[in-house]
Amino acid sequence: RKEVEQDPGPFNVPEGATVAFNCTYSNSASQSFFWYRQDCRKEPKLLMSVYSSGNEDGRFTAQLNRASQYISLLIRDSKLSDSATYLCGGPNDYKLSFGAGTTVTVRA
Amino acid sequence: ETGVTQTPRHLVMGMTNKKSLKCEQHLGHNAMYWYKQSAKKPLELMFVYNFKEQTENNSVPSRFSPECPNSSHLFLHLHTLQPEDSALYLCASSHPPYVDTQYFGPGTRLTVL
Numbered sequence: 001r002k003e004v005e006q007d008p009g010p011f012n013v014p015e016g017a018t019v020a021f022n023c024t025y026s027n028s029a030s031q032s033f034f035w036y037r038q039d040c041r042k043e044p045k046l047l048m049s050v051y052s053s054g055n056e057d058g059r060f061t062a063q064l065n066r067a068s069q070y071i072s073l074l075i076r077d078s079k080l081s082d083s084a085t086y087l088c089g090g091p092n093d094y095k096l097s098f099g100a101g102t103t104v105t106v107r108a
Numbered sequence: 109e110t111g112v113t114q115t116p117r118h119l120v121m122g123m124t125n126k127k128s129l130k131c132e133q134h135l136g137h138n139a140m141y142w143y144k145q146s147a148k149k150p151l152e153l154m155f156v157y158n159f160k161e162q163t164e165n166n167s168v169p170s171r172f173s174p175e176c177p178n179s180s181h182l183f184l185h186l187h188t189l190q191p192e193d194s195a196l197y198l199c200a201s202s203h204p205p206y207v208d209t210q211y212f213g214p215g216t217r218l219t220v221l
Contacts, residue, residue, distance in 0.1 A: 004150075008148075034209060034210075041196075041217070042214070042215075043198055043212040043213060043214050043215050044151075044198075044212050045212070046209055046210075046211070049209060087150075087151070089210075095153055095156060095164060096153075096210060097150075097153075098150050098151040099150055100148065100149060100150040101150070
């Protein structure tokens with residue numbers, strides 16, 4: 001089983017919609033996770049960190065479900081500018097493992 | 109944002125060439141990383157340096173040779189690469205422990221002919 005797995009999508013949503021997707025992880029001891037956003041041909045940029053209590057930043061909400069070993073990212077009131085690939089990262093021993101990314105396309 | 113810089117941004121090289129990628133971080137971090145990102149694939153961790161010491165070599169072929177002269181600079185020396193090595197090479201840095209937030213540079217897009 002891969003250390004971190006994501007549904008590649010794409011998730012095609014209309015502007016203003018809510019979109020949510022998950023990232024599963026295999027290391028049950030992991031306690032902190034990260035969501036990164038990567039635009040086409042650019043570097044990943046940190047979107048938010050996710051700890052036990054989850055995290056909310058404006059229209060973005062991340063949750064951690066330890067029992068089922070996944071983290072989720074929810075985007076409310078989607079904007080065209082939210083179109084990107086979202087990578088999740090989770091600790092594996094002393095390094096971060098990343099998923100392949102979930103592509104979100106917001107259409108007008 | 110210039111926290112982590114990489115040069116060159118684009119590189120085209122032949123299989124017999126030798127080139128080097130450079131990364132510099134201005135964030136006061138002590139851990140630096142090289143990743144390879146190929147199309148439609150997850151980020152692949154290549155090397156990790158912590159306080160200038162290499163602590164991870166993720167089964168990377170010897171045609172890739174890293175160098176970390178100090179905590180702010182990281183190099184990736186390339187020689188006799190193969191076309192399948194064409195990818196985006198990303199440098200990142202963080203505070204130890206490694207699981208802390210990593211900040212990425214803009215990457216070097218490498219094409220091997």
